Amino acid sequence: MIYDIAVIGAGSMGLSAGYYLSKAGKTVALIDSNDPPHSEGSHHGETRIIRHAYGEGAAYVPLALRSQELWNDLNQTFNQDIFHQTGVLNIGGDNSVFLQNVIQSVRQYRLQAEILSAKQINSRWHGFRLPDHLMGVYETNSGVLMSEKVLQSYRDLATALGASFYTNAYIHHLDVTNQHITIQLSSDTIKAKQLIITAGKGTNQILSLLGYELPLFPVRKTFSWFKTDESIYHSDAFPAWSFDNGNEKYYGFPSIDNAGIKIGRHDGGHPVKADEALKTFGTYREDKEDVSQFVHRYMSPNIQHSQGKVCTYTNTPDGDFIIDRLPNYQHVLVACGFSGHGFKFSSAVGELLSQLAIRGETSLDISPFSLNRFV
Template identity: 35%
Template sequence: MTKHDSANHAEYDVIVVGVGGMGSAATHYLASRGVDVLGLERYDIPHTMGSSHGVTRIIRKAYHEHPDYVPLLERAYELWRDLERQHDQQLLYSHGSLALGRPDSETVTGAKEACQTHSLEYEGLDAAEVNERFPGFDLPDDFVGVYQSEGGLLWSEQCIVAHVNATHREGGTIHARERVTDWEATDELVRVVTDRDTYTAEKLVVAAGAWAPTMLPELADVLQPQRQVLGWFQPTTPRNFQPESFPVYIVERDEDDLYYGFPQFHVPGVKVGKHYHFGEDVDPDEMAREPRNKDEAALREWVAQGLSSANGPSMALSTCLYTNTPDKEFIIDHHPTYDNVVVACGFSGHGFKFSSVVGEILADLAVEGETDHPIDRFACDRF
């Protein structure tokens, strides 16, 4: 495909809207195939306005949501390791993952099912065994855990940086601080208008995160941005919360009452989040960005119960965004009207770990029109 000497030309093979977790990976895998790609990001790269900031994201193979995700995770791990070698920096830290809850909880039973379906080694632990082996935890007696050694964390902002750097090395173009205001498509080309210029391309990839409902009005009814809050709390016994002694985890205290967390990593404090937080649907351009006292209180409710030695002073609080679909599963597909437009959205709070393989899938769909990866469950027309 044609390559250009100038970074300021207006015609490309593929334009990617959104250069966060998914979009940065898409630009990388498109550029690596010789595609003349332009990535457009309305904020800085990386930034703190969307869904990919906050230092870390969980990656795990004991995937309680559904066993069908595991093959995608296997490929995601491979691609993260490839990216590390290109970037010459570790991005994925595997110190294990725990799925915690009562024995009949969906988080525990689903994690076991994923491991058994795909022959992943795992350990079933009772509460006393979890608390002894990982002394940062204070699990109630009726809780159990599923430990899987390959789980861990991704250094999220550095993953985006690595994908963008790879894009540049491979001849792709990225424009930050340039907001897309409109786009239109015909069967032959797409036209993208920003607050700085107008561009045309043969194909368009929309990976706009919480702004996808605006970019994709045909899907707005099944995409709901939601406010999320993360907290970092200083432990009284820091040694119990180092990566080698404290795995990433998801804990289901009751149905629809899930928390997740991380060891200390590169910033002060132990990171904790409440999955779907208050269920607070928002407009990303109008939402309350400053964390509130009740946000911290909601996070400390679990910390006080299950991580008592981490219940020290607050080190940081930060808001971010989920973009949820009705079934909490992804949308990765061609646009419902335009075959030359590919969409990736609605990752519902559990997408970042997949962004490496999603980038590969988006490149497949944009270049080949199809992919060998199993993505039927993510089709637009399921709603």
């Protein structure tokens, strides 16, 4: 059998692409070195934030809004609590570039949002105690995605539509000709007409089989949960949030299903090699210390650390995504470098990859994610 499309890397983007390709009637093989959903990539830890007003630049807003439409569709299709509309509070100083970009996004796209002072924030959500020099933009229609439920939903739906999965699979050889792609696994040989590479931190390992290397920098990251007063921090009463004062960047979640609040630091981290096992939480002092200091300074000194986990960011030099055809291989697509802020977009990225593979063009402009910017 020759598949229409093979997807190497069945994580957030790969599973989404596999679902939308299968939904379009294409035969799909999804290949992963683990058995998704798993804890070796960037999608575990239960939750991810989706923001519409985007501090990383207004160019992301159409992608965020389309992603939200698709998350709503998936939620309805699979009848799961995939999305919680908690709202998202973006916090920073009045000179924060991040916050100014958020405000620009709100105005340009007429998003539903409120600009609030620190005093107003502290009054509305008693779980915050922000100093006066900070302010916030509260997006009412944004919220929290249940990341592992999302991946399992995509996998189940793709399987029901006929997609084939090759898990715990190591790729020994990759051959690309004008006719087809041949992927040699330990015990299988897969042939396909097109290839999509969505392999996260392992992207360059796959691309090296074709003589390519992209400017990708895997980083070990951590996130933590804290025991809280549910009457203050439960998702029915408290928003998800992002914090950027220029010198430090954090993000956090309300307590969902009484799990406690979850907080991570977006900047920093320790570089890792693609094939390197992540060091366990607590290996470095800052794993627990950074987020604990943040909580005690800006939320409450009485909140106690509960547990922590590790994950991976795969960063590009500019923090923006790569979604493009591989030069000289027009039937090989690559999507990578999501730099710790990509999960929220994975529904739309999967749709865009399916469009690119099927008809050679996309419904949204993906030129900002071209490989040309690194040439």
